[in-house]
Amino acid sequence: MMKNKKMIILLVITILSLTVLTACGEKKPTLNVYNWGDYIDKEVLKEFEEEFDVKVRYEDFGTNEDLYVKVKQGGSSYDVIFPSDYMIERMIKEDLLVKLDKYNIPNMDKIDDRFINLDYDPANEYSAPYMWGTVGIIYNKTMVDPLTKWADLWDEKYKDEIIMLKSQRDTLAVALKKLGYSMNTRDMGELEEAKAELIKQKPLVYSYLGDEIKGEIVGENAGVGVVWSGDAVTMIRQNPNLEYVIPEEGTNLWFDAMVIPKSAENKELAEKFINFMLRPEISAKNADYIGYSTPISAARELLPEDIKNSLVAYPTDDMIKNVEIFKDPTDIIAEYDRIWTDIMSEE
Amino acid sequence: MKLKRAAYPYIVWMMVFILMPLLLIVYFAFTSGDSQSFLDFTFSLNNFKRFFTPTYLKVLTRSVNLALLSTIISLIVGYPLAYIISKEKSKRQNIMILMLVIPMWMNFLLRTYAWLTLLGRNGFINNILAKIGVSPLNLMYNNKAILLGMVYNFLPFMVLPIYSVLTKIEKNLIEAAEDLGANSITIFRKVIFPLSLPGVITGITMVFIPAVSTFVISDLLGGGKYSLIGNVIEQQFRVTGDWHFGSALSIVLMIFILITMAFTSKIDKEKEGGGGGLW
Structure with a gap:
């Protein structure tokens, strides 16, 4: 009798956990984002979730090297990551990134000329600048x-x-x-x-x-x-x-840019996300929140006066x-x- | 070899979570190559050669010195405390032990962070000093702060084993010594202290090992100014990405700890004190 009872309990637990897991699977498509700590306005993520009816799983890292190890070792699949210049160069060299389909990211045009085709990604095939x-x-x-x-x-x-x-x-x-x-x-x-x-x-x-x-x-x-x-x-x-x-x-x-690793599971959605992040009003919202400088002039125009004209965030060429x-x-x-x-x- | 069936899960656990990782570390330590393709590694002793250069030896020496010092201070502070507690009535004993343990319910990192607000230039201590007209002291970001952090965090590991041994000493033995005319100093020297040695040995190992391998305390309270061996190992995995060298360093540290443990357990056996330690 005792044994039977135990078996039943075990069975129930297994079935319950299975249903929980499948319930997760049936939900909306999920986008896995891996970004620097304290480097985004979380409101922006919510807006993205609502507009595209998806779920964003957001995690953060502390150094480029942390990010590199995670991406290179595999085991976790991120759809969009935010490495810096030299790390992008390394990841391209080691064939860890996929080329962006610019057709899906029309907002690439909004980026100022001086922030594209930089040395770390000469033809700008892999990356879309986030902040600098x-x-x-x-x-x-x-x-x-x-x-x-x-x-x-x-x-x-x-x-x-x-x-x-x-x-x-x-x-x-x-x-x-x-x-x-x-x-x-x-x-x-x-x-x-x-x-x-x-x-x-x-x-x-x-x-x-x-x-x-x-x-x-x-x-x-x-x-x-x-x-x-x-x-x-x-x-x-x-x-x-x-x-x-x-x-x-x-x-x-320095530049931090958005790229899609080879291990990404949802490239299409990742490109939608990048395109969304490059919208001037979204980029401005982020820049206002975290204090960093946006590479999109149209976004800079939307910022409050004190940041827009700040020589800290936007130094002169000189x-x-x-x-x-x-x-x-x-x-x-x-x-x-x-x-x-x-x-x-x-x- | 007959094993009870109940032991199997533990065997599997040990294989997967203790033996395998250890073997992996050994494998990494004795090879070199691109850290991601396991099969391309080639045998190499370079990692150890690199360790035996002044740069890294200096770091190990510093770590050992600091750990030894913090162990000694913990012993000097912890032994009398354990002794005092063990002499109290059992109800008060429990309360005192509880008070010692309660801080440990809080996260280790949080407890160490708390010292930042105490020792900082505009911290609690300096604010009080300023009120009584003393100029602010530089309490943070030096070796003393690291030492303080170690003693603070690891002191309970010294007190608890000594306390548990002290409470188990037979009262009869002390009474016998008294009957034979020993004064209290002699009793402590000849009876109590020798019998408490197993606890002391356990305490020493339990303070020394985490102290010699810590990287959080030196980071937070040392302000990153003084690397300990734990920091250099962390650096290999998180910054440099050289898992081979990091593994080699870990092995050196493990061997070092093994030697200390062998050494202390030898003293333990010579003193024939029975049981009572934590292992």
């Missing part, structure tokens, strides 16, 4: 003297005020630019020089952080930080004492005349790692 920006220095006017160049981050008077990025690449780029080298250099001598610079700077640094930088600077725990321009916009909104500068030596110009875009570093990544560990093991 620069890397620069943010400082608190009430706490420290103004900074204008990367070299200022080596000035003794800012001791224990400086927060650097906890990112091998971005922080090495700061040192390389300070020295007047290309941040895409493959020259070991130049990289060693940059390492020496960063070791020299380390006693002045308050901490090396990721996204926590925003809270620390806004909360005035430190006066100087290296940040991405979009974050700077948000931070200045929260604390008007802050000021963002693009350093004189030049900096990194301000970004000596910028560089990151190139795929795969061949030199082990050296970056060694250099970074050397810096981080210094007392």
Whole structure:
């Protein structure tokens, strides 16, 4: 008797779980989106769901490398992902992306000319730009003297005020630019020089952080930080004492774009999503919410005055005349790692 | 080898979730190649060669030093605490142990984050100091903060095993020592402490192992300024994407922990204290 009872219970559980699963399967088509953390206005997703009568499953990642590992290892299938420039270059090289069917994405025309056919995707076959920006220095006017160049981050008077990025690449780029080298250099001598610079700077640094930088600077725990321009916009909104500068030596110009991985299950819907995201009013809504800069002029026009005319989000051509875009570093990544560990093991 | 049928699920569990991953790590550690195509890997000792360079040895040394230091501090703070608790009436004992354990019901990350708001430049402690006219201290983002985080998070793992051993010591033994004329210091030195050693050994291993492999505490409280071996391993998987080197580092760390455990369990056996530890 007991045994029978158990069998029945087991059966019921199995059937129940099966029905739950199939119920999921019968629902509306699902779109899997994988984007940076805190990088979209969730309202936009809701609008998409309603308009196209679909379900969006949204997940986020912290670094390009996290994203790369997930996509490359398989096991999870995303329909739309948002890598940055150099990662797109790498993914194209490794044949991880599918070409976009431009016929399904008419809004591609709305993108400003200077944001298409860039080096990482020369014929613009694979990617549709989402946001762009620069890397620069943010400082608190009430706490420290103004900074204008990367070299200022080596000035003794800012001791224990400086927060650097906890990112091998971005922080090495700061040192390389300070020295007047290309941040895409493959020259070991130049990289060693940059390492020496960063070791020299380390006693002045308050901490090396990721996204926590925003809270620390806004909360005035430190006066100087290296940040991405979009974050700077948000931070200045929260604390008007802050000021963002693009350093004189030049900096990194970056792009995050929407692409479709080979493993995507719903390419058609993914293209609809990309097209939707490129609508000026949607792009504007996102840009207003996250603070980053839209590559669509028509969207910029729809933004509130303070952001539309912000030199942080939309610098003049003169301000970004000596910028560089990151190139795929795969061949030199082990050296970056060694250099970074050397810096981080210094007392 | 006869196994009860009830043991099979555990055997399967161990094969799938313990043995297989370990074998995979060993496989990755002794090979190199493009991390995605398993069959193209070639045998290589380069990962270990790379580890035995000053850069990475320095990181391991620092991790071990910090972990040892935090273990010693935990012992110095934890032993008297366990002793005091074990001397209380059993009702109060339970309350005190509960108070020690309740913080552990909260997420580890959250508890460590809490220190940020306490130690920060505009944090709680500095605000109070400012009120009494002391200039703000730099409490965050240094080795001391990492150490504090380790001791704070792992202290219960030291206290609990020592406490559980102490409460099991036969009262008769202490009374016998008293009858034979030993004073309280001698009793502690010759009876209580030797009998509590198994708990101490367990406590040491349970604090040392998580402390030597942590990467969260050094990240949050060290402000990313000081890499520990755990950080370098994390870096291999999350930033560099070099799973081979990451696996090799993990193996070095595992061997290191095994050696410490062998060492401590040897002391344990020599002292012939029976049971009472957590394993």
